[in-house]
Amino acid sequence: MNAQPKCPKCGKKMEEGCTLGRAEFPAYAYVTVWTSGVPKRGKNGLVDIDGKNVIETRTFRCSWCGYLESYAIKPN
Numbered sequence: 665m666n667a668q669p670k671c672p673k674c675g676k677k678m679e680e681g682c683t684l685g686r687a688e689f690p691a692y693a694y695v696t697v698w699t700s701g702v703p704k705r706g707k708n709g710l711v712d713i714d715g716k717n718v719i720e721t722r723t724f725r726c727s728w729c730g731y732l733e734s735y736a737i738k739p740n
């Protein structure tokens with residue numbers, strides 16, 4: 665992966681970050697994850713990821729147009 669990719673939409677530099685899901689307590693959040701397969705929701709409305717391959721995502725944001733590009737790469 666390129667250390668600082670350029671936006672595929674406008675060609676400007678992209679900033680590294682991540683997308684977060686907000687937790688119930690407003691000062692904390694969860695990093696989004698990628699997993700294979702079609703998501704199945706349980707009775708509680710949450711997606712079951714038990715036993716699945718789960719990888720945290722990293723996202724780059726174009727500071728010019730706002731385009732987001734995400735990667736799910738396993739840590740070494």
Ligand SMILES: [Zn+2]
Binds near residue numbers: 672674676727
């Ligand atoms: Zn852009």
